[in-house]
Amino acid sequence: LCRGGLAERLCRLQNRERSAISFWRHQCVSDDKTPSDKSSVLIVKILEIFEECTIQVAICQQLEQSPVTLSPEDAVISAEEPILKVLFTKETTAHLKSRPQDVIHIYPPWQKLLLQNAGVPVIMNTYFSRKVLLSEHSEAREKTSGLTKMLIRKNIISLAQTFRLDDLDDKLHQEPSDNQVACAPQLHNKQHPLALSAVNDSLLDMVESQGAVGWREVQVRVVIQRVYCLPAREGYRSHTQGNKPLCATPGTNSDPPKVRLCLLVQDAYGMFSEVWLQSLSSTDDTEQYCRRWEGKSCCLAGMKILQRTTRGRALGLFSLIDSLWPPVVPLKVPGQSQDSEMMTTKLPPPSFCYILTVQSGEIHVEVDEEEQISNLYQPPAVHGLKEILQINECNERCSFWAQVLYRRLQTKHNVPVDQRDILLFVTDSTLQNVVHGIPKVVAVSVTASCVLGMEIREALSAGSQLVFFKDALWGNGRIICVERTVLLLQKPLLCLAAGADLSKLTGPVRLDELDSTTQANSICALRGTVVGVNESTAFSWPTCDRCGNGKLELCPQDRELLYCNQCSEVVTTPVLKMQLEVFLSCPSRSQSTVKVKVWQRPAQFVLLTMLLFLQTYEVQSVLGKEVGLLNCYVHSVTSHPNCVALEEIVLL
């Protein structure tokens, strides 16, 4: 059974009812006197009985008082006494063994139902019923009649008689509460007021009172703390685990991976919720939504509870929630008047969070964009990279501006390009201006779960960019961009910036020099002298100057010319690419063998080296050559043998 669903609720109610029934029956047997409280007991005299399915329908006359004192002859049907149809379940029927003329006492909680066409009122929930014997005479009759089985007419219900749930005449339909006999239980529970215009301000209230079926017209007012995109996983559906449609849905394999716009919202009581909105096919809109929506109040309506998640199960989500805790304004206290607010500094951060989604494809998020930023909103706190590197805690969300110097894609070829992890090397003025102790450049790993917009991807491959990293994760000496981290090109409207404008870099970018602390998968600068060349791996090849195709062929017509089959044209001026491994002696790391590989478009030094080498094929011609400050990516650092393998790179 679904937790929080209607079935579970009915099960609970039914169990309670069953206990109450057996308790009551037991009490009746032991205590034969009529109960003291007679105000809500329904007293009926059965006139006629018939059966429909397993329900026994008794046409009865409602009696004003218990006719204990009357003789059977007095209990005559009079036209003024109201007629009722009392329904009994199979089990109650077996217990009562009622016959026409029997008088039954029906104890609460019975229910009365008025039918549309105002027929005879119907009494239901008659579990607590017992027969009352009028006199000794009838007691004797009871004993004898119990032996003979009474034949009861059974009505067969036509299958053609279906139920119409639409109200044809709403105005004529009377409220049952108006017509009820003064009695404890009312069929229509009017405890919940019409919520069409009511706007609640507590997420927890709404979640607890509405159950998993969803809210319809109820609205909750919340503040949007963060806007981000999450990868939309196909298998992650709510209660639609049922329904497989008969006709095949259009194939989704060819579609690009979908992305879903999500909000992290907080209500006035401090409770958070993650709201999953519609899928976005392109993620260019995220930046716009961030700018327009973050910090504003909004009303959520027509939401459905997808999941209740806890800290242990959703570390990423809770690291973001923790970064927004404690709240910057006092919170409301549930159950107390609006004036009393609680101090939030000592409150523990939340341990659970509801994930909500929209029902039936319609979005019910009314963001008041014109309104001012809410007091509850906590913009991302921007720090310099130097400060971030000095944070001691793990899994902290951090936001910063940084210049992207170099980008490297992970090399797994079976993963599509836009789902590969990206390694970005970034710096800012706080790192560049430091002399000792702190690296000048930091590696930021962007995992596939961090959704990047097309704009950002293109910008990163085009050139050096100043990027705002919002809510990245810091831990174990690394900065990673995961789910809920957002990379933006433009400055968000509101940031808490610590100190000076961190975005401007003064002077050219400097990398850390290669030394004994250099680690693999980092970038550095080096200088040294050529001490050797790996002749076995040195070679050069021509590439097409139009498309860069490295697999040129000989022209079939003229074997002297080169042909590119990607451009379908002859290549008249091919670009020569070279691969060369050069061994350097670097004073900054004198103990290691430094091996630098070049296989891109050659930079200044290598061209000179290569030309010299190719012309002479004499290693002597390059030995001793001085190498200027070369920017490299460190592939590996090994201690036995003591070797550093690098690759010359060009910064963005």
Place this chain on the structure above:
Amino acid sequence: STLPAVAEELLREIKKAFEESSHVPDDLLLGLKFIFGPSAVPALDLVDQRSVTRVIAPSGRTLYQVLGSSGKLYTCYSSCHFCTCPAFGFSVLQKSESLLCKHILAVYLSQAMGACQELSVSEEQLTNILLAEEEDEG
């Protein structure tokens, strides 16, 4: 007959309560239990799981498909009370013990609470669904 009118009124009350407050009060749930007996809880469970689909063709013909707990898909007609599940054949048709089976009740409850999934199919596809049932029995 009395029971169908009572059942209909109860379902209308549920629809009304749900439309007003997105909530079904306890007394209506107990009323369901009283009238429909052992079908009530399983039917509500089918609603919780969103197992009911309204299948509609361009001509306007409709039927309902309910995904049972065993994973089997049952077809319920919209013009009369009929379901392809064995319980319907036994309890309703043969023994006249119940008004409906849990699937038909789930269809009504899903209608009342707006929990029906919708599926548009072609005329041919709808016909195939109906004919497929015949083939199974034949």
